[in-house]
Amino acid sequence: MSVRICGECTACCKSVALPEFNKATNEPCEHLREGCGIHETRPESCRAFQCAWLSKMTGFKDESMRPDRCGVVAAVGPTEHGRGVYFYSVWKGATDEDRIQSIMRIYNLRFPILLVSHTGNRGGLLKAGEA
Ligand code: SF4
Ligand code: SF4
Numbered sequence: 001m002s003v004r005i006c007g008e009c010t011a012c013c014k015s016v017a018l019p020e021f022n023k024a025t026n027e028p029c030e031h032l033r034e035g036c037g038i039h040e041t042r043p044e045s046c047r048a049f050q051c052a053w054l055s056k057m058t059g060f061k062d063e064s065m066r067p068d069r070c071g072v073v074a075a076v077g078p079t080e081h082g083r084g085v086y087f088y089s090v091w092k093g094a095t096d097e098d099r100i101q102s103i104m105r106i107y108n109l110r111f112p113i114l115l116v117s118h119t120g121n122r123g124g125l126l127k128a129g130e131a
Contacts, residue, residue: 004054010035011067012051015088015116016075020045026088026120051075052085059103072100077114081127084112092118 013032017025020043031037036046051067052074053060060074067073071094077086085107089095095104095115104113108126115123 004056006054007066008035009066009068011073011088011090012049012075013046015067015073015090016049018043018045024120025116025122026118049075058106059099070094070100071097074103079112079114079125081112081125084114084125086114086116088116089118094118 010032013029013036015026017023018029021030023029029036031042036042051060053066053070057074059065064070067090071090073086073088073090075086075088076083078084079086085104087095087100087104094100107113108128108130111128113126113130117123
């Protein structure tokens with residue numbers, strides 16, 4: 001199976017919080033240029049991060065689902081109801097799209113879902129089976 005690479009996508013460098021640099025959710029990393037400005041020395045959490053598209057998770061197999069194209073960074077992470085799937089909107093309304101809503105419903109059959117708006121506000125946490 002071919003391995004995916006991020007290419008020119010840098011969506012998670014804005015969407016995902018990075019404690020190492022005191023970076024909040026949906027705030028551009030201070031090292032973000034056209035790509036990572038400190039690529040060789042970037043923190044371990046950046047090296048380890050894999051969004052749903054990079055991991056070819058269910059619903060993210062198509063190239064058009066790369067986060068900078070579909071507007072959503074999805075990633076597995078801890079929630080107050082256990083391991084869940086975060087859906088970060090890269091731009092306003094991205095998680096409202098029908099195809100994203102369908103994917104959310106699939107994951108929510110088994111996992112909690114947490115929505116994060118393009119401004120970084122945490123939306124509702126849906127426990128497994130609530131969508
Ligand atoms: S959002 Fe996914 S594809 Fe984009 S840079 Fe981050 S890990 Fe790579
Ligand atoms: S350090 Fe580099 S890879 Fe990590 S969030 Fe910042 S720009 Fe992205």
